[in-house]
Amino acid sequence: MRKTVDFLVIGSGIAGLSFALKAANFGKVCLVTKSQIDETATKYAQGGIAAVLYLPDTYEKHIQDTMIAGDELSDRSVVELTIRESTERVMELIEWGVNFDKTKKGKFALAKEGGHSEYRVLHHKDMTGKEIEQKLILAAQQNENIEILENHLAVEIITQHHLGIDVTRRTPDLTCFGAYIYDPNKKKVRTVLSKITMMATGGIGTVYGNTTNPLVCTGDGIAMVYRAKGHVRGMEFVQFHPTSLFNPKESPSFLITEALRGAGAVLKDEEGNEFMLKYDTRGSLAPRDIVARAIDNEMKISGKEHVWLDAAKIKKNEIFEHFPNIYAKCLSIGIDITKDLIPVVPAAHYSCGGIITNQWGETSIHNLYASGECASTGLHGANRLASNSLLEALVFSHRACLKSVEQFENIPFCHDIPEWDSSGTVLNEEMVLITRSKQELQAVMSSYVGIVRSNIRLQRALDRLFLLYKETEELYKKSILIPEICELRNMINVGYIIIHNAMDRKESRGLHYSLDYPAHKDLQQTVEDSL
Numbered sequence: 247m248r249k250t251v252d253f254l255v256i257g258s259g260i261a262g263l264s265f266a267l268k269a270a271n272f273g274k275v276c277l278v279t280k281s282q283i284d285e286t287a288t289k290y291a292q293g294g295i296a297a298v299l300y301l302p303d304t305y306e307k308h309i310q311d312t313m314i315a316g317d318e319l320s321d322r323s324v325v326e327l328t329i330r331e332s333t334e335r336v337m338e339l340i341e342w343g344v345n346f347d348k349t350k351k352g353k354f355a356l357a358k359e360g361g362h363s364e365y366r367v368l369h370h371k372d373m374t375g376k377e378i379e380q381k382l383i384l385a386a387q388q389n390e391n392i393e394i395l396e397n398h399l400a401v402e403i404i405t406q407h408h409l410g411i412d413v414t415r416r417t418p419d420l421t422c423f424g425a426y427i428y429d430p431n432k433k434k435v436r437t438v439l440s441k442i443t444m445m446a447t448g449g450i451g452t453v454y455g456n457t458t459n460p461l462v463c464t465g466d467g468i469a470m471v472y473r474a475k476g477h478v479r480g481m482e483f484v485q486f487h488p489t490s491l492f493n494p495k496e497s498p499s500f501l502i503t504e505a506l507r508g509a510g511a512v513l514k515d516e517e518g519n520e521f522m523l524k525y526d527t528r529g530s531l532a533p534r535d536i537v538a539r540a541i542d543n544e545m546k547i548s549g550k551e552h553v554w555l556d557a558a559k560i561k562k563n564e565i566f567e568h569f570p571n572i573y574a575k576c577l578s579i580g581i582d583i584t585k586d587l588i589p590v591v592p593a594a595h596y597s598c599g600g601i602i603t604n605q606w607g608e609t610s611i612h613n614l615y616a617s618g619e620c621a622s623t624g625l626h627g628a629n630r631l632a633s634n635s636l637l638e639a640l641v642f643s644h645r646a647c648l649k650s651v652e653q654f655e656n657i658p659f660c661h662d663i664p665e666w667d668s669s670g671t672v673l674n675e676e677m678v679l680i681t682r683s684k685q686e687l688q689a690v691m692s693s694y695v696g697i698v699r700s701n702i703r704l705q706r707a708l709d710r711l712f713l714l715y716k717e718t719e720e721l722y723k724k725s726i727l728i729p730e731i732c733e734l735r736n737m738i739n740v741g742y743i744i745i746h747n748a749m750d751r752k753e754s755r756g757l758h759y760s761l762d763y764p765a766h767k768d769l770q771q772t773v774e775d776s777l
């Protein structure tokens with residue numbers, strides 16, 4: 247049941263695949279992914295990938311837009327390196343076979359999204375992620391140095407804790423020796439020892455009831471690293487996308503890309519009035535946190551479950567050419583977006599926080615790297631600029647590869663690691679215990695830890711979560727391991743971290759808005775100083 251590899255990659259989205267493709271030039275890679283290989287948030291990305299290509303855009307403008315969106319919490323040096331590497335990383339995607347739309351003159355067709363001062367988003371119609379995911383999968387499948395294990399779920403990363411050493415503190419000396427991986431064929435947990443482990447498990451959207459994220463986004467990597475006493479931060483900054491399609495029968499929610507607003511669609515209230523200018527001079531293309539809060543407020547005022555998006559002013563041929571996926575999807579439920587209003591509602595979309603990494607993707611645990619949505623590199627600060635996440639994943643997987651190939655040959659395998667201990671566990675005969683707890687968690691997070699928060703709401707969420715945590719830990723300890731219980735446990739851990747990080751932030755900043763602290767700390771300080 248034991249396996250040894252140079253590089254263990256957990257996750258098959260843009261972060262995991264692009265790392266695997268590069269690491270495979272140097273050693274053997276085992277890539278595990280808990281569902282089918284293409285079931286990732288990457289596949290559902292619509293708008294595209296931000297990169298600086300042509301004047302009048304410049305790196306400085308993209309850096310500035312990213313800093314503004316991050317509400318002064320982004321790490322400027324990380325922003326600079328990410329944006330300055332954008333052109334090179336995008337060119338590499340093209341070399342891997344990814345097609346981006348072009349204009350009639352043969353230049354890349356660039357779109358604009360909220361918070362961007364220039365047109366700089368490369369896209370493949372409104373299915374950019376699908377195009378990227380397909381091409382990366384193809385390249386990985388053709389690579390002899392990459393072994394792909396589908397439907398294999400990473401349960402825990404292996405550290406000194408598994409050697410019986412008491413790891414009670416977040417010590418700087420932790421080392422990752424690989425991971426315990428659930429093998430669906432044997433229905434057993436396998437030990438995979440690795441020199442380098444790359445955590446690329448994506449986001450956390452399913453912790454909320456209404457999300458654009460696919461079901462695989464249960465925050466597993468963040469929870470595993472947190473339990474292993476690795477460092478995690480910024481989890482209070484959950485980005486709610488302003489415009490998911492309001493269709494209560496469907497979960498996850500279908501996204502209506504911001505690029506549609508970039509092309510001219512506007513938000514309207516029940517009476518057909520454009521309401522965004524009341525909130526921000528940038529109107530419907532203001533940064534996401536502002537638009538999502540404005541919609542939330544409009545819904546509270548009107549008592550309705552959604553607002554409207556009007557795309558009727560966009561030329562029909564532009565809709566058919568650039569937004570065929572959205573057009574077809576809406577038409578399938580009776581909405582013709584070339585003339586009908588689209589009902590939209592905010593949905594949990596992106597986690598700006600995650601596993602802390604340095605500029606080389608290294609985490610606080612030796613030999614463990616993180617990239618993509620599960621990582622917190624310092625790029626996004628308090629709010630992510632649209633279409634910066636695919637870019638971030640490419641940049642940090644590249645940098646992680648550069649660093650890890652310098653090290654991996656000198657890293658020994660730790661053969662003393664014991665096999666997974668499942669003694670004393672029995673089959674859980676009541677799946678309902680898991681499904682109901684998941685629904686309760688989602689209800690708690692959506693009700694009390696959503697777009698607008700307060701101390702009392704957060705405390706309420708924490709109290710409710712504590713009970714779910716206790717019940718789930720008990721069930722986990724006595725049950726034969728199945729992926730569903732692992733995911734529930736991870737989701738509860740992630741919910742707990744979000745609430746705690748939100749409680750610790752005694753200000754409103756970026757995506758974290760609290761009724762109890764309506765202003766930035768520094769703004770509050772300015773007001774206090776002027777009194």
Ligand code: FAD
Nearest residue numbers: 257258259261280287288291293294400448618619633636
């Ligand atoms: P993912 O692509 O989500 O991949 C995570 C992988 O990890 C999956 O393969 C999953 O199965 C696997 N995994 C998770 N847990 C485990 C485990 N325990 N064991 C084994 N495998 C595991 N960003 C942009 O920049 N531009 C866009 O236009 C854009 N549009 C978006 C539209 C939608 C609908 C959504 C949901 C997101 C969008 N985003 C966009 C965000 C972006 O898609 C994601 O942040 C990015 O794709 C994350 O890539 P990733 O590789 O980190 O994770």
Ligand code: SIN
Nearest residue numbers: 292293503504632633
């Ligand atoms: C979108 O297309 O609106 C999503 C873009 C993103 O999340 O970056």
